Each structure stands twice: as structure tokens, then as C-alpha cells.
Amino acid sequence: MVWHMRSLPWRRHARNTAPARLTATVLFGSAATVAALVATDVLPVPSWALDGIDIASHQHPSGSAIDWQSVADSGQSFAFIKATEGTGYTNPYFSSDSAKAAAAGITPGSYHYAKPALDARAQARFYAATLATGVSPSLPPTLDLEETGGLSTTQLQDWVRDWIDEIKTLTGRDPIIYTYYAFWIGSMGNTTEFSEYPLWLAYYNSSLPDEIPGGWDEPTFWQYTGTGSVDGIITDVDLNTYYGSDAELQALAGSAGSGTAVGNAADALEPIRDAAVAEAGVTNTVEHGASTLGLSVIDIPLTTDLLVNLLGLVAGEVGPEVVLGSAYSAGFDTQTSEAITSAGTEARDADVTLPQSEINDLVSSVLGNGDGTVTLQGVLQILNAFGAQDYLTQLITTGAKWAPTGEVATLPSEDAATTTSEVVPAQ
Template identity: 40%
Template sequence: MHVNRRLQPVLAALLAALVTLALAVVIPFSPTSRTGASAQNAPGIVQGVDVAGHQRPGGAPIDWRTVSGPGGQEFAFVKASEGEGWKNEFYDEDARAAADAGLKVGAYHYARPAENPVTQAQYFASVINSGPALSLPPVLDLEVDEGLSPTALAAWTDTFLKEVERSTGTAPMIYTYRYFWSERMDNTSAFTGYPLWLAAYQNQAPRPVGGWDKISFWQRSDSGRIAGMNTPVDLNVFNGSSADLDRFAGGNYSAGGGVLETFQVPESGELGVLEQDNTALVVAILGLATGILGSPQIADAAAQFGFSEEDAANIAGAVNNLASQGELPVEDLRTMMLGEYSVGDLLILLNNAQK
């Protein structure tokens, strides 16, 4: 949008005032370091992880037997592929080792909607068909639109899912997050025949989106710490009992439900930070995008939400890098500012903008 130069000082003053006002109404939160949510924060429910190459720094293996030890994880999703021809070099090793350790295992594909859905689906299928046997459905990880309209993206998604099922013989599952599905998929209810895995970094399980009556899996943190892994990892819970997970793995995708709908994770400071309304931080980031504010102000805004000094600096650095590369998702940020979205939703958006 073109802005008349004579209006720029007025807009600058207005945005600065918005930043001041927004930060003033942020609920005070004791500073905390996001050292990672503990898996023990969710006792009595079926827990699992999802991993990619990030969990293998320097190629160091994951100790999957410790991961699945007493009171540990019961399932794992391993990143298999991305786009039309990229494969996670650790996929086969981790999928096999996790299964050997007694976990139920699934694989996921990070979608690149700017590329052909059939080619991607066939490549994903070729990776998992030639790899270790899986007990959980293949997953479409849908977090970026790459310029497609909601209608075009829904068509892309439909083509991908149908081709994966044709090529693997198994109906897939969808992974996404609330902001993306609500805004970039126009909250379509066209895919409720597939199980839903929803990311939401908060203490209470999220409500379903897009017409689903329940979520099957909930990714509740992106910075968990568990025995057997030397890096932070995504933490997930299944919406059901271990017996329900057995039935789900057997192809009964309606198994489970009723657990997460009433479940409250014991309060976690980290997740409390992430579940706050993100308006103040979004306004500050937009201030950087327009040249009104700089990285120090972004870090200050993040610190007021309860992020540690290190994490606040990391957020500011990521935003600055995106802005300098012209990759800051400004339109998404403006939409977020007008909606009811959390800090966790914002961080997922920024994380995907860096990919």
C-alpha cells in the first residue's frame, strides 16, 4: 500500500502511541527463561515427540530407548521429506530406531505449496514406502501458503492428500496451526475426514478448527526437554488412552477423544508466556517493518511478555533478519493484530517465515 509522504509522520506517531498503549496493558508476567517444558508437565496422558534433523546436531544419534523408557514417550513422528525432492538424511535411522524402542512411529512431509502437489506426494510416498514400516499415518505438515489463495491452497491440499493415500494405501493426517488454518485456509471444513494434529503452545488444549469435532494430536510445546535427547524437541499428546492409540494406529481414526477436551496441563511459566495475546508484540514488529522502531524495542516488547533476555534478543534478531531480507510476513502480522491470536501463534508464523 502506498502511503502519502506527508502522512508518514502522523502514522509514525500513531503507531508509536499504539505500541505504548499495547505494552501498557500487557498482563505482568514474571520473567522466565524458556528452558523448555518438561514432559512431566502432562502426567497421565499419552505423550510423544516429533523430530527432524535439528534433533541430530553433528549427526549425534537420539537415544530412543531412553526416550521410550518408563513414564516416557509412546509415539514419535519423524520428518521424512520436504518439497519435491528433499529427504531428511536421518529419517530411516530414526524411524527404525524409534520403532525398535517400542514407540509407534509416523512420518511427516513439510509442504511447499509453490511446487507441484502430485510430485511432492509421490516423493513423500516413495520415501516412506522404501523405509521402515510405520504404525501411524503419514502426515501433511501444512504451515505456509507460498502465495496461494485459500481456494487454490485447499485444492492443492486435496490433491496432495488423495495422492498420498493412493500411493501408500493409508489415509493421511493433517498438521497445522490455528492462525494458518483460520486465515490462509479460510477455516475450511472440507478436510474433516482426515485426523487433525494441531500446534498450540499453551497450557490448555486448543479447540479444533475447520469444522473438526476434535483434535487427534496436540503439539503443545516446541522446546521440550526429555531424557534421551540433547536438544529441545516438540512435545505432543494424543487425545485418548494408550488403548485408543493402539486402535488409531490400527486405522480407526475415530479412536480417542474426550481427554484433551477437559485436560489442563499443570501451569507452565513457559507456556503461560506463549498463550498471551500477541497484539503488543505484533505492533512492535510492524513498527520495525516501517522503520519506526528498531531491534532493541522488539527485544523490550518481548521481555515485557516474560521472555528471558536471551530469548527476547533471539526474537528481535529473527525479526530483524526477516525484515532485512524482505521476508517479514507483514500482511499476516496485520491480520494477526486484528484477530485473537497468541504469542505462540506469532512465533510459529515467524518460524515458518524463516524456512
């Protein structure tokens, strides 16, 4: 169903991707919430502000694809993609969606859904591990803060401070803080301590309030609905505005700092990231073509995801379960997927260090013609160089199979890790 909203004069792009009709019942659920969120006076949005979306695995129902070319054609300039939640959930579509967005000319970003009942620094490290294997440049790491985890206001402020301190240490970047209007005022005590960081404010109205919470003069990003419609995405989607120009958006995007844990890992993975974006461009063309014909398209995973996650496992940045999932997604059968994961774990435990130049040479040989195609033989040769035993001979002997065009295994569910509140305005 396509929803329509009255024309807003400050929207930069005329588009047919209008947000859902903004009603108190749909957006807020109760008169009390409306009173907490809606102010009487509003601030205008500049005419040059940019449009963008944020997504999670929810935008891939039953494994369906996002037509990123159509998303770009609809005028979306940026896309925040959920990366992690707590310390146990990684969005299985994060890596490929980031690469596909970048290949379509959309500036990618990421966010971590905070679970304050769990340790702040451990969550920052978990998120950083995923960022180390992600697309670069990208928008700054983002803390999605919309639940208290039972913490008091002071405890929650301490939690946010610890998370920010850890993510800055690991990435060398100042993070973005995502929150919604009533939450910051009520649960965070409207503290102004964090106003030096960019604000991404969820405020579901046709205009912003006249007074921004937390000591911010204005938000850097504004999420104004969670039930928008955008070409290329078959579900409702969050719609956002960026308070800046195209040039400023590109300046905000960047890479992890040199010498940081994430920066060092990202430097080593640069050849793979380049190949992933190249492969994503080809995949976008296929998925867009099928979508144009009105066909139902299952998301096509990138084979480079497996290589990125494997080297992340070897470096101790990602867990074996992530590699196993990406091996299934790449089309390997159960036996082969388990063998690849075992080899990666063994290589990690062998603690073999190779010069970056040698790693680059190994990766280049695996990628071959640079179109993103990764071979089983090449993957296992890399792991062998890092100290794993010769799994290739073992797999050939036992008749391992790889069927990239076959059925993709069921991906882990976001809800299996944690469930988020239905009454807050973001995922």
C-alpha cells in the same frame, strides 16, 4: 539447559521432561500472533492422553545420536519423524530413527513438510517413495501444512485436496493433517472440508482453545510446545499429546494397503525392515550405554538402510542421491559408494522383474544371521540379479575399501533444500 513449567494436572506421566516456560515472547513473537492463537476458554485434556514427540534432522546437531531408549523411558509413546520436504529433500535420519524408535517400543510416524509453491501430487509421490522403504506398521502419512507458497485460500484448498487424493491412492490410508491454529483460520479460510481426517493441531498454550478450527470436534494430536526437553535428545524438541489410549494408538498405526504402490513395495521389503529393527535394537543398546556414561555419541547408521534404499532405487521409488548418501553413511569409500549407486541405477533401467519369493531369498542370503549386517558382496549379487553388470569383480580388482567404523560422510543439510519459517510453531 533444562526448562520447567508449572505442573499440569491432566498430564498422564509425571516426568522430568517438562516443556519450556510458555511465554508470549518465546512462543509467538508478537502480540498480533498471540491474539490470533489464544482463546479465552479452554478444553481439558483427558487424563489418559499419551505423550509423544516429533523430530527432524535438527535433533541430530553435528551428527549426534538420539538415545531412543532414554526417550522411551521418559514416557514418550510415539514419535513423528520428518521424512521429506517439497520434492528434493529427504531427511537422512528418517529411516534409522524410525527403526530405532520402533525397536525402543515407541510407535513411529512420519510427516511431509509441504511446499505449496510446488506441485501437490509430485510431493505426495516423493513422500510415498520414502514411506515405501520405511518401518511398518506406523502412524498414517502426515501432511505438515504451515506455509502458503503464495497461493490464495481457494488455491491452497485445491492443493491440499490434490495431495490427499494422491497419497490415498499411493498408500490406501487416510492421512493426518498437521497445521497450526491461526494458519488454518487465516490461510485455509477455516474450511471444514477436510474434517474427516485426523487433525494434529499446533497450539502453543497450556490448554486447547474452546473452539477447534476447521470443523473438527477435537484434535487427534496436539503439539503444545516447540521448546520442550526430553531425556535422550540434546536439543529442544516439539512435545505432543495424543487423544487416545495405548490400544487406540496401536489401532491407528498400520501399513499401506495391499495392492497400492507403497503397499507392494513395502511387502517386498519386509525381510529387510525386520532386520533393520533388529539391528536398531542392538544400536540402541550401544548408543544408550555411551549416553549413560556421559559420552558424546555420533549417530550410528544402520547398514540395512543401504539395502532398503538400493531396492527402492531398483523399483524406481527413490533417487540415486539417496543411495549414495546411505552408502557413505554405511562406511563405504567414495569409489565403492559410486559403484553401488551406478549398479542400482543400471538395475533400475534394466527393468528386470523378479518374483517376490526370489527377492526374499536373495535378501535373506545377504542378511545372513539376521542381525542386520549387510555385505558388499551380497548387495552387488542382488543388483546383478536385477540386471546390473558384475561390479564386484571390478571393485575387487581396483581395491575398493569399506570402513564401517570410520568417519561417516557429511550428510545432506535440510537447509540446502529449503528453509522453513522461524515464526511458525513446527519444523
